[in-house]
Amino acid sequence: MGVDLGDLVPRQKTTLDQLTGKTFAVDAYNALYQFLAIIRGPTGAPLMDRQGRVTSHLSGLLYRTTNLAERGIRLAYVFDGIPPALKETEIRRRRAVKEEAIVKYEKAIVKGEAAEAKRYAQATASLKDTMVEDARRLLEYLGVPFVQAPSEGEAQAAFMNSRGDVWAAVSQDYDSLLFGANRLVRNLAITGKRKLPMREAYVQVDPELVQLQETLTTLKLSREQIIDLGILIGTDFNPDGFKGIGPKTALKLLRENGDIEKVSAEDSNFKTPQNLNRIREIFLKPNVTSNYTLKWSEPHADALVRFLCGDRDFNEERVRTAVERMRTGMATSQEKQTLESFFSG
8 A cells, every 4th residue: 555645745756867877775576566567468467478377577577677777777676574463454455455356357357348357457466475486586697686674675675775775765655755765766667658557548657756854844744753644644554544634634733733642632533543653663663684785796697598488488589688788788887887986086
C-alpha cells in the first residue's frame, strides 16, 4: 500500500542525465512486483518459459538494470526480510485483493474478453520464493550487488542512503521518507510512459526527486511528526488509518496540535491507537543491518546466457547486447568520474 503522501510532498522532476554517475538503493520487491504487473501478454498472462515458469520479473530486472547502467546509473537492490508483526493485516488485505482479482481474471478468460482479463491480471501478481532466488542469481551474474534486509527493504535502503553509501533510495512508495531516507527517487526508468493500473491507458512520467529536509520544511513538520502524519493517513502497519482523515486534514491536525496524543486530547471521538508507539518505533528505529558491501563487478556474460537463454528461453543476442551496453556505459561513467575527480582535486 505505502503511505499516501503524494499530494503533500514537494516533488522535483529530474532527468536520467542529471542522475548519471550516481548510485541508488532499489527496493527490490517494489521493482519486481512492478515488472510482474506490467510485463504481460495480450490477455494479461505473464511472460513464461517453455516449462511454464514466469519470467516477467527477470526480463524487467535485466533490461532496466542494464539500460540504466548504460546511462552510468548504478543500482544496488535490497530484498525484504521478515516483515514486522504489525504488517500482517496489510499482508492479508493484499492477499484478498489478489484472490479476488484472480477470480475475475479467470472469468474474463473463459468469456474470451481479453481486454478485461488483462485489466484484472495486473492485480494478480505474486512473487514466489523461486522468483526471488532467480532474481538474485541474475544480479550475481550481472555483477550487481544486492543486500538482504533483516526486515523491511525500504527501511534498509533508507539506512544505506542516510549513511551516504548510496545517493538516494528508489521506490514508488513514500515510506522511505518515514524511514529516514534523505533522498527518494521515483519513476527511475528509461521509458517516459507508464501504464495505468486496471486501464488500457498510459501517462507520461518523469523521474522525480523527493528530499526529506525539503519535505519537512515545506510541511512545517519534524521527522517525528511526518511519521505521525503517515499513521493518521494509514501505513502498512495500520492500513486503515483514521476514519475520515485524509492527508490534508492530517497535516492540519498535526500543525495545530503537534502529535497524535494531543489530537486525541482535543477530540474525545479520536482514539489513540493501541500500537501507536510500536508503529513509530518501526519507522524511527527500523530493523536494519550495516553488514553489507556494495561492489559492482564485471558481468559473467556466459553464465548469464546459460541461465537466461539455456534455462529460461531468453533471446541470446538480446541478452549479450544488453550486457555489452551495460559494460560500455559503466566504463564510460567510471572514466568520467575519474576525470572529474582529477580536475576537482
